[in-house]
Amino acid sequence: MSPGSVEDLQQIVREVGARGGKLRVAGSGHSFAPLVKTSDTLVSLERIAGIESIDGHNARILAGTQLAPLGRELARRGFGMNNLGDINKQTMAGAVSTGTHGTGLQLGSISTQVRSLSLVTPDGDHVHCSATQNAQLFDAARVSLGALGIITALDVELEPAYRLKLEKRNMDLDDCLAQSVDLARLYRHFEFFWMPHTRDTLVKLMDWTDEPESATGLTTMSELMLENAGFGMVSRLVRARPEWAPAMSRFIARMSRGNQSTMVADCHRAFSTARLVRFQEMEYELPLENGADAMRELVEYVNNKRVLVHFPVEYRFVKGDDIWLSPFYQRDSVSISVHQYTGMEHESYFAAAESIFRNHGGRPHWGKLHSLGARDLAPLYPRWHDFQRLRRELDPKGLLINPLLQRLFLV
Numbered sequence: 001m002s003p004g005s006v007e008d009l010q011q012i013v014r015e016v017g018a019r020g021g022k023l024r025v026a027g028s029g030h031s032f033a034p035l036v037k038t039s040d041t042l043v044s045l046e047r048i049a050g051i052e053s054i055d056g057h058n059a060r061i062l063a064g065t066q067l068a069p070l071g072r073e074l075a076r077r078g079f080g081m082n083n084l085g086d087i088n089k090q091t092m093a094g095a096v097s098t099g100t101h102g103t104g105l106q107l108g109s110i111s112t113q114v115r116s117l118s119l120v121t122p123d124g125d126h127v128h129c130s131a132t133q134n135a136q137l138f139d140a141a142r143v144s145l146g147a148l149g150i151i152t153a154l155d156v157e158l159e160p161a162y163r164l165k166l167e168k169r170n171m172d173l174d175d176c177l178a179q180s181v182d183l184a185r186l187y188r189h190f191e192f193f194w195m196p197h198t199r200d201t202l203v204k205l206m207d208w209t210d211e212p213e214s215a216t217g218l219t220t221m222s223e224l225m226l227e228n229a230g231f232g233m234v235s236r237l238v239r240a241r242p243e244w245a246p247a248m249s250r251f252i253a254r255m256s257r258g259n260q261s262t263m264v265a266d267c268h269r270a271f272s273t274a275r276l277v278r279f280q281e282m283e284y285e286l287p288l289e290n291g292a293d294a295m296r297e298l299v300e301y302v303n304n305k306r307v308l309v310h311f312p313v314e315y316r317f318v319k320g321d322d323i324w325l326s327p328f329y330q331r332d333s334v335s336i337s338v339h340q341y342t343g344m345e346h347e348s349y350f351a352a353a354e355s356i357f358r359n360h361g362g363r364p365h366w367g368k369l370h371s372l373g374a375r376d377l378a379p380l381y382p383r384w385h386d387f388q389r390l391r392r393e394l395d396p397k398g399l400l401i402n403p404l405l406q407r408l409f410l411v
């Protein structure tokens with residue numbers, strides 16, 4: 001169902017509630033976890049989309065707005081978002097609801113850019129919250145998996161439009177890990193990809209620049225291999241012959257060695273990359289001080305156990321925040337993501353990675369695969385019980401609960 005107005009949405013919520021049904025809201029459906037799965041009513045806010053207004057450096061953005069057109073429109077009006085993730089296919093509300101983030105030790109997740117928001121609660125009311133109005137709801141709703149209500153609009157603090165210079169280069173893994181926190185402090189954005197079965201990383205560094213925008217496009221072999229159809233071909237080969245995964249990963253790393261590239265892009269173009277190859281993903285957010293050790297353990301496991309994977313592991317930084325269910329709650333974090341090509345066995349690899357991440361105090365990304373349930377999650381979040389109390393108050397009949405939320409929130 002795609003209501004065209006908040007009033008229509010309120011009516012749908014009330015009707016489903018009155019018959020004791022279930023309702024989920026979907027953004028772009030870009031979560032790996034079945035967060036929006038339902039056998040009853042699925043609502044999309046694709047018709048409640050666009051920029052409602054811009055006042056100073058704050059934009060009121062309708063919940064169903066996709067990040068790609070949003071970025072273009074903000075740029076046209078002289079603004080940009082403070083930070084973004086790897087892709088721009090998500091909706092604003094979907095990205096916020098799972099704590100979607102980019103990389104930057106001084107920069108929080110997209111949820112931290114939100115200054116206030118409005119949502120339709122399970123009883124059909126339309127309420128507004130901010131740091132000064134319904135403050136507890138605000139602290140809970142900024143990362144809430146669609147469990148407190150349906151967000152209709154968000155006020156987001158913007159930056160004046162800016163340009164970023166991206167440098168890509170290879171680094172030895174040990175050097176990269178040893179320098180990672182320094183690099184993350186030095187550059188506005190720093191991340192790296194480790195190629196399994198090697199000691200090679202591809203490092204991405206980005207910072208403000210006044211230089212003019214360069215021609216965008218694929219410039220190096222590593223980009224060709226990692227970001228376009230060539231990688232898809234290799235992946236299909238590996239799926240057919242999984243035992244070739246280590247050799248293929250080493251081959252990709254060898255092809256990328258010594259390649260360096262620099263590019264300047266307007267901020268709305270600088271963050272997102274084309275992800276043409278489908279994959280499964282698990283990601284954990286670890287305390288900053290544990291990131292490098294967890295990564296070393298993962299590397300040892302993958303290389304020693306000869307795990308059949310050729311997809312790189314991504315390593316990023318995110319600033320801590322004060323949002324109750326944010327995986328970055330009260331701690332600056334390292335984010336480590338493991339991927340496997342679609343159709344290939346990922347379960348044992350992800351289980352081993354998850355065990356390493358959990359031993360280092362990791363919290364799972366809400367939109368990605370993980371095996372945790374309410375009993376595991378509660379001790380990881382100091383405000384867990386406050387969130388659950390609020391959720392029960394707002395949704396006593398479990399209108400917004402689906403099987404995954406049942407596992408995550410109900411013991």
Ligand SMILES: Cc1cc2nc3c(=O)[nH]c(=O)nc-3n(C[C@H](O)[C@H](O)[C@H](O)COP(=O)(O)OP(=O)(O)OC[C@H]3O[C@@H](n4cnc5c(N)ncnc54)[C@H](O)[C@@H]3O)c2cc1C
Binds near residue numbers: 025064092365
């Ligand atoms: C290729 C790829 C790359 C990715 N890169 C990154 C990355 O760089 N960084 C990162 O952190 N994550 C990343 N992700 C994960 C992704 O950002 C999140 O899973 C995000 O939530 C997806 O947004 P969506 O609009 O598709 O929401 P959906 O997946 O449709 O929904 C996500 C959650 O938001 C809720 N929701 C949606 N709309 C509303 C609303 N109006 N009100 C209340 N709740 C709502 C849903 O109910 C659900 O619980 C990536 C995912 C993919 C597939």
